[in-house]
Amino acid sequence: MSVLDLVVRRTTGLADGIRELALTAADGRPLPPHPAGSHLVLECGPARNAYSLTNDGTAPGEYTIAVLRRGGGSAYLHGLAPGDRVTASRPRSAFAPVRTARKHLLIAGGIGVTPMVAHVRDARRRRRDVELIYVHRPHAGAFAAELADTLGPRLHRVTGRAEFLGVLAGALTGQPLGTHLYVCGPGGLTDRVLGDAAGAGWVPQRLHLERFVPAALDPGARFVARLARSGRDVVVPPGTSLLDALERAGVAVPNLCRQGICGECLTPVLAGTPLHRDEYLDERERAAGTAVMCCVSRSETDTLELDL
Numbered sequence: 001m002s003v004l005d006l007v008v009r010r011t012t013g014l015a016d017g018i019r020e021l022a023l024t025a026a027d028g029r030p031l032p033p034h035p036a037g038s039h040l041v042l043e044c045g046p047a048r049n050a051y052s053l054t055n056d057g058t059a060p061g062e063y064t065i066a067v068l069r070r071g072g073g074s075a076y077l078h079g080l081a082p083g084d085r086v087t088a089s090r091p092r093s094a095f096a097p098v099r100t101a102r103k104h105l106l107i108a109g110g111i112g113v114t115p116m117v118a119h120v121r122d123a124r125r126r127r128r129d130v131e132l133i134y135v136h137r138p139h140a141g142a143f144a145a146e147l148a149d150t151l152g153p154r155l156h157r158v159t160g161r162a163e164f165l166g167v168l169a170g171a172l173t174g175q176p177l178g179t180h181l182y183v184c185g186p187g188g189l190t191d192r193v194l195g196d197a198a199g200a201g202w203v204p205q206r207l208h209l210e211r212f213v214p215a216a217l218d219p220g221a222r223f224v225a226r227l228a229r230s231g232r233d234v235v236v237p238p239g240t241s242l243l244d245a246l247e248r249a250g251v252a253v254p255n256l257c258r259q260g261i262c263g264e265c266l267t268p269v270l271a272g273t274p275l276h277r278d279e280y281l282d283e284r285e286r287a288a289g290t291a292v293m294c295c296v297s298r299s300e301t302d303t304l305e306l307d308l
């Protein structure tokens with residue numbers, strides 16, 4: 001069974017834009033077991049996407065994944081209903097808990113929490129020491145209730161860059177010898193965590209990274225960012241993000257994930273219509289059009305005037 005023929009059993013909304021799918025074998029047979037932290041590659045219409053399994057993998061009767069809607073293959077999966085069929089690879093493991101670890105320090109950004117859910121469930125079953133730092137949008141943390149229930153004070157939920165960096169700095173020091181660190185999330189966040197860990201003396205053998213591959217965004221059209229405070233115009237060509245264009249023009253904008261998730265690069269809009277492509281703003285904020293996440297979003301109008 002190198003390719004799995006699966007059927008959707010349940011779909012459940014977990015948080016804004018995040019839907020959980022429970023999948024079983026179409027022929028009713030048991031599914032291949034897998035270590036915690038494994039992922040499936042699913043056929044999503046014309047696309048193939050990888051999703052972390054959130055179940056802990058021991059004799060699974062079903063697989064569960066959580067899908068953040070970001071267009072393309074994820075939109076296809078959000079459109080599936082119970083009874084629909086989907087084809088997937090067998091589970092692949094590149095992010096399993098190290099069994100000899102004395103403690104597991106987990107760090108998740110946004111939907112990067114999904115393999116950590118499997119790690120936490122596995123650690124609970126095996127009575128392993130585990131701690132999780134979970135950075136997410138305000139009021140939008142998928143699995144937050146379960147994680148809080150399981151981890152209690154071992155869960156640190158943070159929603160801002162300064163708070164995150166403070167919690168991270170504390171967590172990187174004073175861990176028991178033999179602790180392993182696992183990180184999954186947007187590239188900006190994982191780079192920061194691994195860099196800070198190395199700076200704090202963590203050896204590479206105790207650092208584990210699950211790469212978070214963002215959905216490819218189309219290059220978009222050229223527009224002009226008008227900077228109200230300085231009166232400057234910055235041209236944003238196709239294929240260049242507004243954030244990159246601003247930085248190249250010498251305009252610093254706070255940022256962390258650079259993938260539209262963390263909210264750090266929120267920039268007030270004074271005129272023009274943003275083309276929102278982020279996961280941070282809610283529907284009401286998008287409709288208001290008074291802010292843009294400049295790492296991924298663009299402009300529907302030829303000019304977007306920013307409070308910069």
Ligand code: FES
Pocket residue numbers: 254255256257258259260261262263264265266278280293294295296
């Ligand atoms: S840097 Fe995180 S949303 Fe833009």
